[in-house]
Amino acid sequence: MADIAECADWVAVDWGTTHMRAWLMRADGTAIEQRHSDKGMGSLRREEFEPALAALLGDACGGKRLPAIVCGMAGARQGWAEAAYVAVPCAPPSISEATQVPAESLDVRILPGVKQDAPADVMRGEETQIAGLLAEKPGFEGVVCLPGTHSKWAEIADGRIVRFSTFMTGELFALISGQSVLRHSVASDVWDQPAFDDAVGEAIEQPIASMAKLFALRAEGLLHGLEPAAARARLSAYLIGAEIAAAREVYALEGRIAIVGAAGIVKAYGAALTSIGAEVRYLDAERTTLMGLTAAYAELCNS
């Protein structure tokens, strides 16, 4: 019986703060299998990273010491091994800048994050998605938006990250919708796209007023019976609208914008950006991460 693992040539790893994903990969960049763990960087001591990855892989590597290319928070100072930030302007860090980690079971390389001195900013993981974007769309120029817990916006020119910005939009949405006085007013599992579309345009044009509208979501529920699904969509529109308004002061948003993210969230950002005249293209976050890691593996093979 042919063991699937016998075909794996290397391992791709995206190691975040709260979760970790690993893929068994063929040399040509095809994923054979994905595995998922809740052993995020935030819950591990330095010596626990290799056992956590080894446990997740089990005997899938068939006893071979395969190359493992890692991006994300595993490279933070408090992570598995520090992969020091590369400063913008820079190309997404290549395998030659990776930190090699002494590990028995795998030949581990952790890709660095990217930093910006002023305005101060950092990323770990998104730079690999940008590498994936550039692998998929060689010669891409313009703005890339990576929405999420901490949304990143970056300007790309000549294959380099020129500058970037982080917005805490996703985390603010989670805190406000889950824990603030608004939590009952916006408690819904339904996504009300029309309510989002109605609100986001004004939020982009008048973002200062958005802050004044948060509590109104509760008051409208009390006084006028506003439905939680509509209130939730409006809360999202206010926060995303304010983010886009702030991004627009820094980045040119009239042209082509690549949005890299999970299915639901990229649609919301795409609707908002289209409403102000942007020409949007969508890229799946997981696929783009994998393309970035694969590009690094190809560099390793050619080095």
Place this chain on the structure above:
Amino acid sequence: MADIAECADWVAVDWGTTHMRAWLMRADGTAIEQRHSDKGMGSLRREEFEPALAALLGDACGGKRLPAIVCGMAGARQGWAEAAYVAVPCAPPSISEATQVPAESLDVRILPGVKQDAPADVMRGEETQIAGLLAEKPGFEGVVCLPGTHSKWAEIADGRIVRFSTFMTGELFALISGQSVLRHSVASDVWDQPAFDDAVGEAIEQPIASMAKLFALRAEGLLHGLEPAAARARLSAYLIGAEIAAAREVYALEGRIAIVGAAGIVKAYGAALTSIGAEVRYLDAERTTLMGLTAAYAELCNS
């Protein structure tokens, strides 16, 4: 031995969501004694309000069934008894609009809150502070700012609340500083007033950019060693600056502004408002609440 309680003529009560304060009062508005309880409206069923207040007062009323004037969340629909909102424009609700509650131990009257249909907004408690402001400064005209968990701004003319707005600034500060990715970056017990002053002016002038600066508090800590006390003051400046910028689109902030609140927070708002040319006067929140409740008691005596 003369019992202090023998002198009490009535009881003043400020019943919030998480806490309750009661004062034993003389007819002339002098407070004899204050008592404090964590039995906020949010933790009580309807039938538990009277026992909670009776337990706090103990035998301090000397067996007399004194009048009790209550403001705040006890008058909410889920509270002790609903005291339906009065709609703006209106004077702060008077005792004639209060809800009388059947209670054995006290003659209880709950003052209504105030509502605004559009933009939808509600207050419960602050209207009594506005009554106190008008009792202390008869003829006051202009803007009153009541900073707190949910800051209120109101325009007062001819003794009436013309319109008002709520900002979730205090709650956002608590959530971001206590639970977000910034929590370690802003963990400090020190208040860095110069850092606040440096940041708040720009935050008022460029509030849209403030959202983009939140994550920079963490990045500046990582890259440039920004001190937590300074980061905390800047976070406060960004949020308060955005609030003032939004308030300025609705209210005239060049003239006299009354700020009603606790000592620390009114200073921060006062510094910010003074920096844009406002002429600020400070009123203590507790004293102003008590003056509002006392005004209602005087109405009761004269009715």
